[in-house]
Amino acid sequence: MDDNILLEKIANKDENAFQFFVEKYHTLVLNVCNNILNSYDDSMDVSQEVFMKIYESIENFRGDSKVTTWLYRISVNKSLNYLRSQKKSKWFSSLDILFNNNIKNYEPEDDSLKPGEDIEQEENKKVLYYALRKLPKKQNIAITLNNFEDLSYKEISEVMQISVSEVGVLINRGKKKLQKLIIDYYKNN
C-alpha cells in the first residue's frame, strides 16, 4: 500500500491502516531511537511516543518529504527530548521514589554483558556513546544518522532541514571532536 494512501487512512482513524504503518516502520524507529539512547527499554518507550504523536498529529504531515524523513525527524527529536528530561529528573528521582511511586524512576545503565559481546567491546561502546552525548546536538544527530543509519548527506539535510554543505561541516567537525573526546577519556581513565 502506498504511504500517502496509508497516511490518509490513518488521518481518518483507520486502525488497520495504522497497524500496517506501525508494523512497516517500527524497526526503523526503534533503531534510530536505540542509536541515540543506547537502551532497548528507553527505545521501546520513545518509539511508542513517536507513533502516538504520529497518530495524534497526522495532519501536520504535508507530504513534501518522504515518510521516512518525517519519521527520522520525529524519532530524533523525541529521543533528544527524552535524554534532556532524564538529565533534569535525575536529581528529583531519588525523592520521587519516596513521594510518588507512579513516576518512572531513572535507572542507571545496565552494566551486565549482552550475550555475544565481550567486555572490551562493551567498554568501547560505552565510551563512544559517552563521547557522542558530549557533542553539540546537531553534530551528534548528523553523525548518528550518517554512521548508524547510513543516510546520505542529502537525506540528512532533509531530516535536519539544513543544507547539504552544513551536514558535511557538522560531520567533519563532529568526528574530529569525537576522536578528541574519546582519546581524552581513555587518557584520563
Added chain:
Amino acid sequence: MKCKEIHKLLHQFMDNELDVEQNIEVQKHLDTCANCYSLFIKVQGSLGLLKPNSEISEQTFYFTRLKQKMENKIIPKESVFAGFLSKKLVQPVIYLSSLILAVYIGILIGSGSVEQNSYTEVPNNDENYIESFAQHQYLNELDIEPIENLILSDNNLNED
C-alpha cells in the same frame, strides 16, 4: 617524540592528515610505546563501532503494546498555570519542607527532651543520684547490669 605530543597528533594520524615525516614519527613511537599503542587500539575500537547499526529486529507484539499504551494513556486537562504551579513551585516546596521536617525530627530524637532526663532533677547528694546518673549513661535508658550495681555500691563504700 614524547607521549604527550603523540596524544595530540593521534586523531590526525588516524585520519591520515599528518605529513610523511610526522606519520613515520608517530608510527615509530606506537611501535615502541606500549601505553600509547594501547590507547591507539582502544580509540580505534570505539571509533570502529561507528557503523550501520540495526541491533533491534522486528518486534512481534509491538503494535499490541502500542495499542495498550494508547488506550491507557490519560491526558489530564490542566491549565498552564496549574501545571506551572505543580511543577515549578509546589513540588520543590514540598520536597524542601519534607527535608527540613526530617532533619528537625532527627535532631529531636538525637538530643532528647531535658524534661525527660530525670537524673538532672535529682539532687546530687541523694543516694539515688548515682544510680539515676548511671542509668542515664546508657542509651534508651536500659537497666544497668547487676555487676555495675555492685561496682557502684563498692565505689560508694570506698568513698565513705
